[in-house]
Amino acid sequence: MKKYSLLILVLVFTLMLSTGVVAQEYGGEFTGFSSTDPKTLDPAAISSWDQAVMCMNVLEGLVRLTPKGMSIEPGIAESWSASDDGLVWTFNLREDAYFHNGENVTAQDVKYSFERVINPETKSPSAWIFNKVVGYDAMRNGEADSVSGITVVDDYTLEIELVEPLTPFISMLAAPGASVVPESAVDEYGDQFGQNVVSAGPFKLEEWEQNLQISMTAFEDYWDGRPYLDSLNFKFIHDENTRVVELLTGNLDWAWVTPAHHNALTTNDKYKDHIGRVNTLHAAYFIINMEREPFGSNEKLRKAMSYALDTQAVIDSLQGRADPAVGFFPPGFMGQNEDAPAYKHNVERAKELMAEAGYPDGMDETYTLVSLPWENLINILSIYQQNLKEIGINIELNPVQFGQYTSVIQEGDFDLAYGYKVPDYADADGFAYPLLYSEASGNAANYSNPEVDELIEEGRQATSEEARTEIYEEITSILQEELPYITTTHNIWVDVTDPSVRNWQPSAMDIHMFHKVWMEQ
Amino acid sequence: MIKLFSYIIKRLFSLIPIIIGLSILIFAFLYLIPGDVARMIAGPSATDEVVNSIRMEMGLNRPLYIQYFDFITDFLTGDFGKSYQSGNLIKNEIPQVFIRTLQLAITVQIISFFVGGVLGIISAIWRKTIWDRIIMAISVSGLSLPLFWSALVIQLIFSIYLGVLPPSGYESGFDQFIILPALTLMLPNSGMLARVTRSAIIDVMNFDYVRTARAKGLNNFWVVIKHIVRNALIPMITMTGTNLSRMMGGVIMIEIIFTWPGMGKYVYDALLSKDLPALQTATMLIAILVILINLLVDLSYALIDPRIKYEE
Numbered sequence: 001m002k003k004y005s006l007l008i009l010v011l012v013f014t015l016m017l018s019t020g021v022v023a024q025e026y027g028g029e030f031t032g033f034s035s036t037d038p039k040t041l042d043p044a045a046i047s048s049w050d051q052a053v054m055c056m057n058v059l060e061g062l063v064r065l066t067p068k069g070m071s072i073e074p075g076i077a078e079s080w081s082a083s084d085d086g087l088v089w090t091f092n093l094r095e096d097a098y099f100h101n102g103e104n105v106t107a108q109d110v111k112y113s114f115e116r117v118i119n120p121e122t123k124s125p126s127a128w129i130f131n132k133v134v135g136y137d138a139m140r141n142g143e144a145d146s147v148s149g150i151t152v153v154d155d156y157t158l159e160i161e162l163v164e165p166l167t168p169f170i171s172m173l174a175a176p177g178a179s180v181v182p183e184s185a186v187d188e189y190g191d192q193f194g195q196n197v198v199s200a201g202p203f204k205l206e207e208w209e210q211n212l213q214i215s216m217t218a219f220e221d222y223w224d225g226r227p228y229l230d231s232l233n234f235k236f237i238h239d240e241n242t243r244v245v246e247l248l249t250g251n252l253d254w255a256w257v258t259p260a261h262h263n264a265l266t267t268n269d270k271y272k273d274h275i276g277r278v279n280t281l282h283a284a285y286f287i288i289n290m291e292r293e294p295f296g297s298n299e300k301l302r303k304a305m306s307y308a309l310d311t312q313a314v315i316d317s318l319q320g321r322a323d324p325a326v327g328f329f330p331p332g333f334m335g336q337n338e339d340a341p342a343y344k345h346n347v348e349r350a351k352e353l354m355a356e357a358g359y360p361d362g363m364d365e366t367y368t369l370v371s372l373p374w375e376n377l378i379n380i381l382s383i384y385q386q387n388l389k390e391i392g393i394n395i396e397l398n399p400v401q402f403g404q405y406t407s408v409i410q411e412g413d414f415d416l417a418y419g420y421k422v423p424d425y426a427d428a429d430g431f432a433y434p435l436l437y438s439e440a441s442g443n444a445a446n447y448s449n450p451e452v453d454e455l456i457e458e459g460r461q462a463t464s465e466e467a468r469t470e471i472y473e474e475i476t477s478i479l480q481e482e483l484p485y486i487t488t489t490h491n492i493w494v495d496v497t498d499p500s501v502r503n504w505q506p507s508a509m510d511i512h513m514f515h516k517v518w519m520e521q
Numbered sequence: 522m523i524k525l526f527s528y529i530i531k532r533l534f535s536l537i538p539i540i541i542g543l544s545i546l547i548f549a550f551l552y553l554i555p556g557d558v559a560r561m562i563a564g565p566s567a568t569d570e571v572v573n574s575i576r577m578e579m580g581l582n583r584p585l586y587i588q589y590f591d592f593i594t595d596f597l598t599g600d601f602g603k604s605y606q607s608g609n610l611i612k613n614e615i616p617q618v619f620i621r622t623l624q625l626a627i628t629v630q631i632i633s634f635f636v637g638g639v640l641g642i643i644s645a646i647w648r649k650t651i652w653d654r655i656i657m658a659i660s661v662s663g664l665s666l667p668l669f670w671s672a673l674v675i676q677l678i679f680s681i682y683l684g685v686l687p688p689s690g691y692e693s694g695f696d697q698f699i700i701l702p703a704l705t706l707m708l709p710n711s712g713m714l715a716r717v718t719r720s721a722i723i724d725v726m727n728f729d730y731v732r733t734a735r736a737k738g739l740n741n742f743w744v745v746i747k748h749i750v751r752n753a754l755i756p757m758i759t760m761t762g763t764n765l766s767r768m769m770g771g772v773i774m775i776e777i778i779f780t781w782p783g784m785g786k787y788v789y790d791a792l793l794s795k796d797l798p799a800l801q802t803a804t805m806l807i808a809i810l811v812i813l814i815n816l817l818v819d820l821s822y823a824l825i826d827p828r829i830k831y832e833e
Contacts, residue, residue, distance in 0.1 A: 037790070039604075039606045040608065123574060123575060123578070194607075210617070211617075211618065211787070212691060235690070235780070236782070237780045238777045239689075242676070242688060242689045242780060245676050245680055245681065245689070249688055251688070402561070403558070403561050406561065407557045407560065
């Protein structure tokens with residue numbers, strides 16, 4: 001018998017090798033990058049994208065983003081349901097979720113974590129996630145020291161009551177700010193919690209060498225099974241080129257492919273099969289200040305602009321690392337509407353529209369286009385500048401630093417601007433609400449259309465997929481007529497991994513997850 | 522000696538108005554950087570109430586002169602405050618990054634001093650020969666090549682083609698990681714020093730006492746070493762001092778390309794995130810340090826050249 005079993009084993013092995021099927025292996029050390037030291041991984045404190053990748057491999061909330069980043073999947077909550085009126089959400093927590101310090105995750109911990117973010121004393125930039133929860137305002141105003149709408153039913157059941165139905169609420173809960181942390185650890189570390197964060201994610205924080213790197217190790221008791229990797233490091237390397245050089249020398253296992261290395265890497269025998277690509281949920285667009293003449297008041301002028309833009313030329317200049325935008329919402333989200341007007345590059349049509357708009361001989365004045373100062377972006381904008389010049393719209397580029405850019409946009413002190421957005425949560429509402437809703441602080445175009453406001457509200461309240469799809473398609477068709485934002489392209493993320501890395505999936509939301517990644521030893 | 526001492530005291534006192542002036546300039550410039558600090562810290566999705574409460578807590582709503590007065594008193598008492606970004610005390614963060622820059626800067630200056638010095642001496646002794654031409658051509662290239670370019674080429678050669686050194690990183694300071702950034706920075710520094718040394722030596726060569734020394738029968742080499750180099754040291758040290766103080770701000774680009782987490786990278790990060798306390802403290806410290814290095818350079822003249830006395 002023993003002899004046979006050995007024979008079978010050998011046979012199975014040969015079979016595996018010959019068919020190229022390799023079992024997933026545990027072990028290995030993956031070294032990735034981050035452009036800067038995140039300084040803190042406290043879910044209540046983080047505000048930037050640089051931090052999110054590192055955070056989300058350590059933190060865990062009720063739900064989490066899928067590795068592809070387009071949708072959400074269960075996290076600590078095994079299942080959830082909303083009442084028929086959409087106001088009360090019930091979350092059933094799994095009993096086998098543990099914090100890195102060994103404590104079992106209970107509904108009480110979730111309530112504590114959410115209230116910690118809402119608490120005005122925490123000054124969390126993520127408090128907005130909960131602004132539709134009953135009792136949010138009372139706690140923000142200091143009238144209550146807990147949120148009445150968050151109820152612990154039993155150890156593994158949590159109820160959240162909203163003031164109005166909000167379907168995308170579940171997607172918002174995948175944001176880093178809605179992660180669950182144990183009170184005991186927050187008390188233990190105090191001010192230093194951000195540097196010693198404890199949560200329930202697939203990796204736990206091991207060592208943090210300031211300004212150099214963060215090391216994480218596999219969390220054995222992760223509810224979804226321990227990650228394949230033994231450890232996960234992020235080196236802080238700001239220079240894009242240095243990252244590629246580090247990858248080529250074998251010190252990094254993952255790098256973003258820079259334009260300069262794109263052709264060499266994608267044709268290199270060692271790396272060409274290890275290029276990762278994903279259509280991101282990123283959108284780039286012109287922002288038209290709808291409160292300013294003449295662009296804000298002249299729809300034909302905006303349409304002429306849309307026809308004038310040669311997005312394909314820009315995409316070519318980006319080595320094909322973007323897709324042309326056909327509507328307001330990136331592909332992958334609801335709101336793809338083939339019947340809505342699309343504006344394919346057409347200089348003749350653009351010139352006709354200029355004449356209809358009242359500028360048969362072009363515009364006399366030169367307008368300023370505010371943008372961020374990145375070199376690649378300025379190259380792109382120069383192409384658009386030429387395109388617009390062709391139809392008689394003269395624009396002058398005004399690249400400014402991030403801080404100034406945000407102020408200019410907030411104060412509405414511009415005619416035209418160029419911006420981009422990655423949604424805060426994986427839902428069409430993550431685009432529609434902040435950019436279009438009259439009252440939203442992210443509404444850079446100062447766009448205000450009661451009909452769209454109403455549709456956005458309906459989109460937030462509707463629960464069925466069909467109804468929501470219809471609503472966002474309707475929004476797309478209105479926007480493609482009114483064009484407060486002229487969406488140009490959606491980015492394609494391109495990265496490269498070491499040939500030993502398996503099961504790598506870059507994320508459409510730029511939040512790359514590592515718990516299913518493994519390495520051939 | 523007592524005269525030297527009183528000279529130092531006088532110089533130190535004369536620094537006070539300079540430092541006050543600098544502090545006003547630094548404060549003013551940092552507040553002129555456009556952008557709302559509170560909004561940046563709060564993040565793009567934050568509500569106005571959050572932004573306002575951050576502004577209140579940071580005291581950014583107070584009159585400017587009060588903010589300046591607070592900044593200067595805090596600075597003088599060594600209370601640099603907390604970094605907006607990390608929430609850590611700045612006085613705990615700065616020494617670490619400062620030492621890293623110091624390691625790189627001093628290594629580069631010491632090597633450049635000798636490499637540049639030797640090349641300059643060789644050029645001067647055999648001036649107008651092929652050796653002089655070659656050395657001067659190398660020096661001029663060294664100081665005219667853009668740093669980011671030489672950094673990339675050096676990374677390419679040593680890390681990818683030869684595969685002998687790590688392309689970037691930092692471990693303890695004086696290990697294999699320092700070689701490439703130091704080499705890159707050495708190029709312009711030693712180039713500059715070679716040129717300064719060469720012209721200083723050629724100047725001194727024409728003096729009478731050098732002719733006398735030659736007339737005594739000393740050979741050219743010993744004349745240069747004993748009589749000329751000592752006199753050429755002053756411009757060399759001035760140059761090294763200037764280079765050193767220039768590097769103390771951290772050579773930002775080099776620190777970024779080679780991921781050397783020093784002062785330059787710290788200031789750069791702080792600037793990007795408008796981390797005012799960190800930015801103010803770091804810039805003030807760098808400014809003071811530059812002033813002190815210049816003072817040291819002045820004082821070192823007396824040690825090298827006995828003719829220089831710091832008298833009334």
